[in-house]
Amino acid sequence: MKYSVLGKTGLNVSRIAVGGYVFAGVNKARGWDPYGMEGRQTAISTIHAALDAGINYVDTAPSYGNGHSESIIGEVMRTRRDECFLATKVTAHGQDKAAVIRSVEESLKRLQCDHVDVIQFHGGTYSGTDTKHILNEGPLDALLTLREQGKVRWLGLTTEDAYSALDLMDTGMFSLVQVNYSLIYQSASLHLLDQAKDKGIGVAVMRPMTSGILQRLLGQLEPRWIEAADPYEVCLKFVLSDSRVGVINVGMRWPHEVQQNVELVNRYEPSFDIAELPRLTAKIYQTDDAFNGL
Structure with missing residues (x-):
């Protein structure tokens, strides 16, 4: 397995991570139901297979099946917690300090461990009101308290809308950002990824496929x-192929999917850096001319 350092956290993480949503999402067309006994046991076997293959980052959230994903992952963490970095999330919207603390402590119970390495505010789009609430009305104070207690190590946030997270990243309070970034969702390349690199903020990618x-x-x-x-x-x-990306959350349901993903990561050597890809028409023209000696 290939690894990279996740920004200023210093965590040496596998290039791909176990994405926890699949352990809460039913996909009947593909024969997948993690709520049945067979599906639950398969999910547990998949996580074991990932750890065996050298994947050392596991990401989940309490909202994935109302704690179901965390409970499945907890079955593995009960005996293998020291073999991976564990990340979960907490909702800040409408929550005060006490509610945020309570949510994280409930996550720890389901995960069957006494701490997580990364705790992330679980966000879609952050309005100015959301940002103010997180910073000044309890949620951030809650995470700082949990960190002082040793229940979380690094603070992060997740976002569907890369632009809306920039103000929170600017505060210097967060060591990781998880962003929706893929072949068809590339807005993070316009600002967030470069800002994260400049500030030493580790980048995790959601929905890479x-x-x-x-x-x-x-x-x-x-x-x-x-x-x-x-x-x-x-x-x-x-x-x-993007040097700014630290870890890629991949939803893997069956052990054979773990094997396929690990083999792809290990055999693929990027031939260029996506970070250098021009994003404006004028730059495309200029680099095209230069490439052709004109």
Whole structure:
């Protein structure tokens, strides 16, 4: 397994992580139900397979199945907690200091451990009001208290909308940001990824495979692309090729998916850095001319 340092946390993390949503999401068309006894045991086996393969970062959230994902992961953490870095989340919206502390402590019970390495505010889009609430009305104070108590180590946040998280990142209070970034969602490249690099903030990626949206689009617009190349593999290669990305959260349901992902990561060597990809039309023209000696 390949590893990278996750910003100023100093954590030496595997390039891919166990993404915990799949342990709460039912997908009947694919024969996946983690709420049944068989599905739960399969999920536990998958996490064991990931740790055995050298994956050492596990990310989940209490909102994934109302704690169901955390409870599955907890079955593994009960005996293998020291083999990985563990991250979960907490909702700040509408919550005061006491509620945030209570939520994290309940997560720890489900995860069957006394601390998590990374605790993240679980956010979609942060309005100015949201940012003010987090910083001044209890949620941030709650995480700082939990850190003093040794129940969390590093503070982070997650965001669907890269731009809306910039003000929170600017505070210097957060050591990790998890962002929606993929082949089709590239707005983080315009600002967040560079800001994170400049500030030493570790970057985790959510939805690297577009949650299947790219495959759905290609199936409707140009099915031959799916026949010519595996969109899943192309999506993973995209984020692996960006030097600003520390760890990539991948939803893996079965042990054989762990093996496939690990093999892809280990054999792929990026030929260029996505961070250097021009983002403006004028720059595309200029680099095209330069490439062709004009």
